[in-house]
Amino acid sequence: MIIDATHDPELASWVESANATDADFPIQNLPFGRFRAAASDPWRIGVAIGDQVLDLQATGLVTHGDMNQLMALSPADRSSLRHALSSGLRRGSAHEKAWRAALRPTAEVQLGVPCTIGDYTDFYVGIHHATTVGRLFRPDNPLLPNYKWVPIGYHGRASTILPSGQGFARPQGQLKGATDEAPRLAPTERLDFELELGLFIGRGNPLGQAIPMASAEQHLFGITLFNDWSARDIQAWEYQPLGPFLSKNFASTVSPWLVTMEALAPFRRAFTRPEGDPAPLPYLDDEANRRGGAFDIALEVRLQSRAMREAGLPPHVISHSNFADAAYWTAAQLVAHHTVNGCALASGDLFGSGTLSGPRPEQAGSLLELTQGGKQRIALPGGETRAFVEDGDSVTLAGRCSRNGFRSIGFGPCEATVMPADAGTGGRTAP
Numbered sequence: 001m002i003i004d005a006t007h008d009p010e011l012a013s014w015v016e017s018a019n020a021t022d023a024d025f026p027i028q029n030l031p032f033g034r035f036r037a038a039a040s041d042p043w044r045i046g047v048a049i050g051d052q053v054l055d056l057q058a059t060g061l062v063t064h065g066d067m068n069q070l071m072a073l074s075p076a077d078r079s080s081l082r083h084a085l086s087s088g089l090r091r092g093s094a095h096e097k098a099w100r101a102a103l104r105p106t107a108e109v110q111l112g113v114p115c116t117i118g119d120y121t122d123f124y125v126g127i128h129h130a131t132t133v134g135r136l137f138r139p140d141n142p143l144l145p146n147y148k149w150v151p152i153g154y155h156g157r158a159s160t161i162l163p164s165g166q167g168f169a170r171p172q173g174q175l176k177g178a179t180d181e182a183p184r185l186a187p188t189e190r191l192d193f194e195l196e197l198g199l200f201i202g203r204g205n206p207l208g209q210a211i212p213m214a215s216a217e218q219h220l221f222g223i224t225l226f227n228d229w230s231a232r233d234i235q236a237w238e239y240q241p242l243g244p245f246l247s248k249n250f251a252s253t254v255s256p257w258l259v260t261m262e263a264l265a266p267f268r269r270a271f272t273r274p275e276g277d278p279a280p281l282p283y284l285d286d287e288a289n290r291r292g293g294a295f296d297i298a299l300e301v302r303l304q305s306r307a308m309r310e311a312g313l314p315p316h317v318i319s320h321s322n323f324a325d326a327a328y329w330t331a332a333q334l335v336a337h338h339t340v341n342g343c344a345l346a347s348g349d350l351f352g353s354g355t356l357s358g359p360r361p362e363q364a365g366s367l368l369e370l371t372q373g374g375k376q377r378i379a380l381p382g383g384e385t386r387a388f389v390e391d392g393d394s395v396t397l398a399g400r401c402s403r404n405g406f407r408s409i410g411f412g413p414c415e416a417t418v419m420p421a422d423a424g425t426g427g428r429t430a431p
Contacts, residue, residue, distance in 0.1 A: 001217070001261055001262055001264070001265035001268075002265060003265050003266055004083075005083075005086070006028065006030075006082055006083060006086040006262070007028055007263075007265065007266050007406060007407075008028070009028070009405065009406050009407045011026075011027050011028060011086070011090055011407075012027065012090065012091050013026070013027040013049060013050065013089045013090055013091060014089065014090070014091050014092075014093065014096045015027075015049045015050045015052055015089060015103070016050070017050030017051040017052065018049050018050030018052075018089075019050070020050070021408075023050055023410075024048075024400070024409065024410025024411065024412050025048040025049055025050055025257070025409070025410065025412070026050075026407050026408075026409060027049065027086060027089050027090060028263065028406070028407040028409060029048070029259065029263050029409040029410070030047055030048075030049065030082060030085050030086065030089075030260070030263060031047065031048050031222065031257035031258050031259045031260065031263065031411075031412075032045065032046070032047055032056075032067065032070070032071075032114065032222065032257070032258045032260065033045075033046055033047075033048065033053075033067075033111060033112075033114045033256045033257045033258060034046065034065075034067055034111070034112045034113070034114060034115065034256070035053050035055075035104065035109040035110060035111050035112070035256075036109065036110050036112070037104075037108075037109055037110070038110070039110065042065060043065055043067070043112060044056070044057055044065045045057060045062060045064075045065055045066075045067050045070060046104075046109075047085060048106070048257050048412065049089055049103075051105065051106050051107070052103045052104065052105060052106060053103070053104045053105075053106050053109055054085075054089070054099065054102055054103055055102040055103070055104060056070075058101065058102035059088065059095070059098075059099055059102050061081060061084055061085070062081075067114065067115040067116070067348075068115050068116050068347040068348040069347070071115060071200065071201075071202040071203075071221040071258075071347045071348060072202055072203050072204070072347040073202070073203075074203070075218050078202070078221075078260070078262065079262060082260070082262050082263075111163060111164070111165075111256035111257075112163045112256060113161060113162070113163050113254055113256070114200070114224060114254070114255075114256055114257065114258045115200065115258070115347075115348045116348050117158045117161055117348050117349070117350050118158060118346050118348050118349055119155070119158055119345075119346070119349045119350070120155070120156040120157065120158040120161065120252075120349070120350045120351075120352065121153050121154070121155055121156060121338065121349075121350070121351050121352070122153060122154055122155075122156045122196075122228060122248070122351075122352035122354065123151055123152065123153040123329070123334055123351060123352060123353055123354045124147075124151075124152040124153060124354040124355075125151065125326075125327040125328055125329040125334070125353050125354045125356075126326045126327060126328070126353070126354050126355045126356045126357050126365065127143075127147070127326070127327075127328035128326060128357040128358060128359050128363070128364075129326070129354065129355040129356070129357035129364070129365055129366065129369065130142075130143060130147060130152075130328075130354075131143050132357065132364065132369045133366075133368060133369065136368070136372070136373050147328070148277055148278055148328070149278060149281070150337070151284075151329045151333060151334055151337045152354075153334075153338070153351075153354075154243045154244060156228075156248060156249065156252070156352065157248070157249035157252075158350070160249055160250060160251050160252065161252045161253075161254055161350070162251055162252065162253050162254070162416065163253075163254065163256055164225075164253060164254065164255050164256055164412075164413055164414045164415050164416070165413075165415055165416070166253075166416060167416055167417040167418065167419050168229075168250070168251040168416060168418065168419065169418075169419050169420065169421055169422070170187045170188060170191060170391060170418055170419065170420060170421040171187070171188055171191075171231055171234070171246070171250035171251070171421070172185060172186055172187045172188065172421055173185070173188065173231060173234035173238070173246040173247065174234065174237055174238065174246075175188070175189070175233050175234060175237060176237045183237060187421035188231035188232075188233055188234055188247075189233055189388070190231065190232035190233040190368075190374065190387075190388045191229065191230075191231055191232075191388050191389040191390075191418060192229070192230045192231070192232050192366050192367045192368050192388055192389060193227050193229060193230075193301065193366060193367065193389060193395045193397075194227060194228040194229070194230055194354075194355040194365060194366050195227070195299055195301050195319065195321065195355055195356050195357070195365030195366065195397060196225075196226040196227065196228050196352050196353045196354060196355060196356060196365070197223050197224065197225065197226055197297065197299075197323060197352075197353040197356065197399070198223065198224040198225070198226035198254050198255075198350050198351070198352060198353070199220060199223055199331050199334065199350070199351040199352075199353065200220070200221050200222055200223070200224065200258055200348065200349070200350055200351075201219055201220065201221065201335075201345045201346065201347060201348065201349040201350075201351075202219060202220060202221030202222075202347060203218065203219045203347065204219070204344060204345045204346040204347055204349070205219065205339055205344055205345055206344060207342060207343075207344040208342040208344075209339075209342065209344075210283075210336070210339045210340045210341075210342060211335055211336055211339045211345075212283070212336060213283065213284065213285065213286035213289055213332055213333070213336045214286055214288070216331075216332035216333075216335035216336045217261060217331065217332050217335070219335055219345065220261050220331055220332075220335065221258060221260065221261065221347075222258035222259050222260040222261060222263075222264075223258070223259050223261075223264065223295075223297075223331075223411075224254050224255045224256075224257065224258055224259070224411065224414070225254070225255040225299075225397040225398070225399050225411050225412075225413075225414035226252065226253070226254050226255070226350075226352050226353070226397075226414065227252065227253040227254075227395065227397055227414055227416065228248065228252045228352050228355075229248075229250065229251050229252060229253070229416075230244075230247055230248055230366070230368075231246070231247040231248075231250070232247070232368055232388070234246055234247035235247030235248070251416070252352070253414055253415070253416040254350075254414065255397070255411055255412050255413065255414035256412065257411065257412045259409065259411055263409060264295055264297075264401065266401075266403055266406040267295055267296045267297065267401040267402075267403055267406075267409075268292035268293075268294065268295060268296070269292065269294040269295070269296050269324045270290065270291060270292060270293075270294065271289055271290055271291075271292070271293035271294040271330050272290070280333065283336060283337075283340055284329075284333045284336055284337060286332065289330055289332050289333065293330035293331070293332055293333070294323070294324040294327065294330060295323050295324060295331070295401075296322065296323070296324045296401060296402075296403065297322065297323040297324070297399050297400070297401055297411075298320070298321075298322050298399065298400050298401070298402065299320060299321050299322060299323065299356060299365075299397065299398070299399050300317055300319070300320045300397070300398040300399070301317070301318050301319040301320070301365070301395065301396075301397060302315035302316060302317050302318065302395070302396045302397075302398065303315060303316055303318050303380065303386070303389075303393060303394070303395055303396075304316065304393070304394045304396070305380060305382075305384055305386075305390070305392060305393050305394075306391075306392030306393070307382055307384060307392075308380065308381060308382055308384075309394070311382055313381050313382055315394065315396055316380055316381050318370065318378060319362065319363060319364055319365060319370060320358075320362070320363060321356050321357055321358035321363040321364075321365055322356075322358060323353070323356055325358050325359065326356035326357055326358055326363075326365070327353065327356065331351075334351050335351075338351070357369055367386065367387065367388050367389065371386075371387050371388070374387040374388060375387075389418055390418070391418055391419060391420045392417065392418065392419075393417065393418050394415060394416070394417040394418075395415070395416065395418075396413055396414065396415040397413070397414040397415075398410070398411070398413065398414075399411040
């Protein structure tokens with residue numbers, strides 16, 4: 001991905017809120033998503049700029065509201081669209097008067113899942129997470145021998161991916177303790193979050209045609225924040241021999257804005273393996289991937305209990321990490337591996353990264369790690385403690401990219417509140 005005039009840190013927008021130093025969506029970002037004024041309205045394609053949403057159809061740059069169709073554009077057409085948006089939104093643009101009528105305050109519209117998600121694969125790229133969790137269950141052999149050779153993943157449930165802000169009910173399933181004679185059906189007692197990123201496919205590939213490393217990133221449209229909620233006690237009983245099922249498919253939360261691969265170009269890092277680790281097989285190796293396949297995305301998890309909200313206490317940061325430090329496999333490698341057997345991908349397909357824990361204990365991307373399986377409770381402001389997520393708790397993920405000489409960009413919030421098991425969701429949003 002090329003760094004060009006759209007990344008110029010001196011660019012400013014006539015949308016003044018985009019020029020604030022802490023803005024997630026300056027003119028250098030320009031992420032895409034879907035919005036509507038009311039639940040009965042059709043979705044429209046929007047671009048986030050400051051605290052506003054630009055109605056892309058109202059600008060005349062697109063003639064339809066199909067986000068998946070836009071995501072399937074060629075890299076050249078996507079670049080042209082980005083340049084047109086950057087030109088039209090910068091100070092002094094001749095489009096300012098006309099485009100002002102196409103703006104909607106973000107606070108006054110409904111944001112949704114950023115596109116229609118047809119399929120969802122959850123990967124396991126966080127090596128520190130895999131090692132720590134493995135150590136909890138296999139102290140002498142925490143990392144299984146295939147981990148450093150093959151990107152591990154499983155097929156998830158796309159129908160329960162929820163937009164940021166929508167709450168969900170505590171799930172139930174079969175639970176069986178170590179001393180129980182038989183399992184029982186009950187709400188999970190060990191509900192957990194997972195700090196992940198979501199990678200969205202733009203252009204698909206024909207069935208039977210593998211995507212090589214050299215062109216893998218051309219098939220990626222952008223990245224979101226992603227919380228793959230997990231019921232650890234249900235998972236412990238069901239995961240052998242075929243892996244997660246009811247412990248994972250009840251809810252996942254995704255942020256509404258797709259930060260494009262073009263916007264992320266300044267925040268690349270070299271991708272290296274630790275000394276002594278095996279080199280990837282040739283189909284997973286590429287010079288460009290080694291030179292800049294990693295992305296410097298700082299991540300954070302915040303938790304706010306019901307009692308904290310009622311007392312006026314803000315969400316409390318309980319963890320932080322970085323995609324580049326946490327991931328053992330790159331985005332390009334995930335695309336190449338997913339299709340090496342001929343699997344066909346489609347526009348809007350989602351890859352979950354897997355939990356992105358850093359190398360230090362305080363950088364854990366789940367409560368399972370932060371509390372050592374529930375043995376060491378974490379303290380919250382106001383005197384509460386947590387081993388796992390409780391009813392009324394709200395968990396928010398945040399992400400930001402920063403580099404000297406470039407304008408910082410963000411991802412917007414990824415937030416959900418857990419309701420009691422018998423509450424349902426009813427389309428309600430979090431308080």
